[in-house]
Amino acid sequence: MSYTNLLVHSEKGITTITINRPKKLNALNQETIQELHEAFKAADADGRTKVIVITGSGEKAFVAGADISEFADFGVEEGTYLAANGQKILFDYVENLNTPVIAAVNGFALGGGLELAMACHFRVASDNAKMGLPETSLGVIPGYGGTQRLTQLVGKGRAMEMIMTAGMIDANKALHYGLVNHVVPQNELLELCDTLATKIMRNSPTAISAAIKAVNANFKEGVNGYLTEITAFGNCFGTDDFEEGTTAFLEKRKANFSGS
Known part of the structure; x- marks a missing residue:
């Protein structure tokens, strides 16, 4: 299957899905969300795939957020549908996938990008990664499960602070908070994810x-x-x-x- 905004590579039981919109810092538009659904669905159905790794192209961003230009003029009904449909076809879908999913967070993971990483089963970050939910600075709240999953991962107080200040935290603070499992230099990120995937593949x-x-x-x-x-x-x-x-x-x- 060919994709407009994704690169998909499978080798030795690991399928790596790379969001490939470098000019937009891999921001999530509706087309990309739909393609991600299809890519995850295909990988999960492929008996040769034992672990899925999701990352972003380039060295700057995992996913820098949602593509704001798509919904800046939405009303209440359209905004509600945007969140509900996105959660259904991607974020909840990934969380409940049978195949384990590792997020390789390379660079910025903001808004919908952090929400996508949090929907994965666990996260590994490069040492230049920065994470946050800046939605309140736009007059809206996280809509792809961010208020729920961030609280589950880091606790109510830290989640409230991150959401209300709309600020970013660096990779080491994310590690301290328990938001990510490991932090490594960027050139070692996918290598560590492959090592972890290999350990997973030894098991049932x-x-x-x-x-x-x-x-x-x-x-x-x-x-x-x-x-x-x-x-x-x-x-x-x-x-x-x-x-x-x-x-x-x-x-x-x-x-x-x-x-x-």
């Missing part, structure tokens, strides 16, 4: 998918995360991966998981 795809669902359940209103975990744990006993994993352990050999 079915168990990893179940773990994603169980962890996410903790943050869903009206869902009992503990019960979700119990059910998912029990279901693992009916998988080929469980049989292979336990047999390999007892036989003192490396497991060869099929993902079934």
Whole structure:
């Protein structure tokens, strides 16, 4: 599949999706959001893909925000639809994907860019990365899940400060806050993501998918995360991966998981 605003490369079980709008600092317009949905959907459906890495082209930005020119003249109905549709087809979609997704945050991750990174299962940042939700400086609030996911990741007080001041934090503060898992020089960013992806690929795809669902359940209103975990744990006993994993352990050999 060909894309206007994305580059997609798959190798050794890792699919790397690169947002490629360098003149716009990889800002998210509606076309790019739709293309990202299609790219994530295709990678998740491809049995050869075990981990997805999402990043931005160039050295300046992961995603510098949403393309403001697209919605500057929107009214209430259009703005509501913009947020609801974006969350449905991209941000919530990525969060609940069966395939693990790592955000490789290279440079600015602002507004919708930070929201996209936060929707991923975890984040690795380059040491020049800067992150923030500047929406209140435009007279609006984060609309792609930012008020919720930032609070989950860094806590209420820090999230309130970041949103209300519309300020940016650097990579080291993001690491201190728990917003990112690792900070490395930019030229080592994708290498570390590939190393982490390789470690993930040693383990059971079915168990990893179940773990994603169980962890996410903790943050869903009206869902009992503990019960979700119990059910998912029990279901693992009916998988080929469980049989292979336990047999390999007892036989003192490396497991060869099929993902079934």
